[in-house]
Amino acid sequence: MRFSSTAAALAGAAFLPSVLGYPGMDKLLGELQDKAKRQDCCDSTELIGDLITLSDSQLSPVGHLVKNIIVGNASGESNEDYYNVPLLNTASCAADTCCIWQYIANTMEASFRGASGRCTNAARAAVRLGFHDAAGWSKSTGPLGGADGSIVLAPSEILRPKNNGLQEIIQQMQIWYNQYHGYGVSMADLIQFGATVATVVCPLGPRIHSFVGRYDSSIPAPDGLLPGPFDSADFLIDLFRDKTIQPHGLTALLGAHSTSQQRFVDTSRAGDPQDGTPGVWDVLYYKQTLGPKPPRVFTFQSDINLSEDPRIYPEFAAFAGPGGQQHWNEDYAREYVRLSLLGVYNINNLTDCTKTLPNAITTYVAADQWIVDLWVGTTIHLQAVADALLNGSLITNLLSLILGILLKVKRTVVETVATGSA
Ligand code: HEM
Numbered sequence: 001m002r003f004s005s006t007a008a009a010l011a012g013a014a015f016l017p018s019v020l021g022y023p024g025m026d027k028l029l030g031e032l033q034d035k036a037k038r039q040d041c042c043d044s045t046e047l048i049g050d051l052i053t054l055s056d057s058q059l060s061p062v063g064h065l066v067k068n069i070i071v072g073n074a075s076g077e078s079n080e081d082y083y084n085v086p087l088l089n090t091a092s093c094a095a096d097t098c099c100i101w102q103y104i105a106n107t108m109e110a111s112f113r114g115a116s117g118r119c120t121n122a123a124r125a126a127v128r129l130g131f132h133d134a135a136g137w138s139k140s141t142g143p144l145g146g147a148d149g150s151i152v153l154a155p156s157e158i159l160r161p162k163n164n165g166l167q168e169i170i171q172q173m174q175i176w177y178n179q180y181h182g183y184g185v186s187m188a189d190l191i192q193f194g195a196t197v198a199t200v201v202c203p204l205g206p207r208i209h210s211f212v213g214r215y216d217s218s219i220p221a222p223d224g225l226l227p228g229p230f231d232s233a234d235f236l237i238d239l240f241r242d243k244t245i246q247p248h249g250l251t252a253l254l255g256a257h258s259t260s261q262q263r264f265v266d267t268s269r270a271g272d273p274q275d276g277t278p279g280v281w282d283v284l285y286y287k288q289t290l291g292p293k294p295p296r297v298f299t300f301q302s303d304i305n306l307s308e309d310p311r312i313y314p315e316f317a318a319f320a321g322p323g324g325q326q327h328w329n330e331d332y333a334r335e336y337v338r339l340s341l342l343g344v345y346n347i348n349n350l351t352d353c354t355k356t357l358p359n360a361i362t363t364y365v366a367a368d369q370w371i372v373d374l375w376v377g378t379t380i381h382l383q384a385v386a387d388a389l390l391n392g393s394l395i396t397n398l399l400s401l402i403l404g405i406l407l408k409v410k411r412t413v414v415e416t417v418a419t420g421s422a
Pocket residue numbers: 121124125127128131165227228229230236253254256257259260261262263264265266300302
């Protein structure tokens with residue numbers, strides 16, 4: 001993401017031919033135009049919600065901040081801290097909108113952080129839930145859909161095949177909602193807050209600006225707005241553009257698959273991760289999607305096709321390269337702020353409760369990573385390992401199981417070679 005003034009430069013250049021036309025001018029202009037198209041193709045800068053109609057003088061501090069974040073003029077990350085959190089059920093807690101969110105953050109954190117330090121299945125599902133609630137919106141649906149809680153509140157949404165796998169986190173959100181609704185907490189906020197708490201709990205994940213005050217809706221989001229793992233790059237790029245998310249933003253958001261372990265795309269490989277460090281918010285997903293990758297890493301066809309598209313590849317490769325982690329975290333945070341506010345028309349009235357989030361973890365290597373490496377290197381599906389990784393456990397006690405399989409495979413290879421049957 002880089003703030004671009006090429007469009008303005010080009011608007012100026014368009015007047016040039018009448019003033020100083022010369023041979024080759026058209027070609028030069030064509031090149032300039034192509035360059036502008038490439039740059040302006042890819043960064044999301046469009047305004048959303050009530051920010052479209054409010055003038056700068058009408059903006060609240062939060063309105064200003066959100067506007068600056070989504071146009072690429074302020075960071076979507078923050079380390080802001082919360083001092084002297086009031087006790088729950090006191091008048092001073094009730095007087096501070098963010099106070100209850102500190103207690104919610106603590107509750108969520110406990111279910112999102114596994115014993116190994118990796119984030120859990122619940123954390124990944126919370127990130128995906130935030131995406132699926134908010135992304136049920138497009139520029140043509142206006143006030144309908146978006147980050148409005150309907151993925152939990154409208155019972156028909158969970159029956160849609162693309163939401164398969166979100167059943168448990170939806171149940172959990174309902175439990176949290178029942179627990180905290182009395183404090184004025186909306187489902188829409190709970191879902192988006194769940195996604196940002198989960199992201200920062202995943203080791204190396206960004207601490208994303210988190211706002212509260214969204215309205216709920218129990219009207220189902222318009223159907224057909226969520227992506228599928230067999231969709232083409234052209235289709236997916238257009239789908240996200242209709243949500244104001246341009247290719248660079250999509251490239252950053254896709255990296256959420258760095259933590260994931262698919263279960264339903266190929267059920268015979270349930271639990272196989274999308275990179276060699278599931279539960280860790282690192283850039284290995286970008287490297288291994290481009291290849292090479294170990295046998296247990298399962299890459300979605302849509303991720304492969306997108307990574308090869310000229311509108312996606314340069315940024316994808318940059319995230320995979322030197323300095324990629326910081327660059328990605330920054331871009332992901334910015335784009336997630338945008339995503340988390342799609343279909344929200346009271347952005348100017350929201351409250352910034354980023355200070356309640358857990359601290360970011362900026363360096364991390366799992367104690368059992370070498371065993372995970374052995375596992376992702378195996379060609380045989382080991383459900384027990386996949387399950388232990390799913391819930392964020394250490395897999396140290398599964399070492400002998402993995403070694404047994406590796407030795408068996410090796411013996412089979414040796415025997416096959418010895419009998420000459422290969
Ligand atoms: C081209 C766009 C995308 C496609 C086609 C896609 C598709 C999928 C599929 C098929 C799964 C596996 C579900 C399963 O079998 O369990 C998955 C998992 C996941 N996706 Fe995406 N996704 C896309 C974009 C995103 C975005 C933008 C985010 C977040 C910002 C995201 C976050 C996740 C997470 C966290 C998981 C893991 C869920 C879990 O482990 O329960 N995805 N995605």
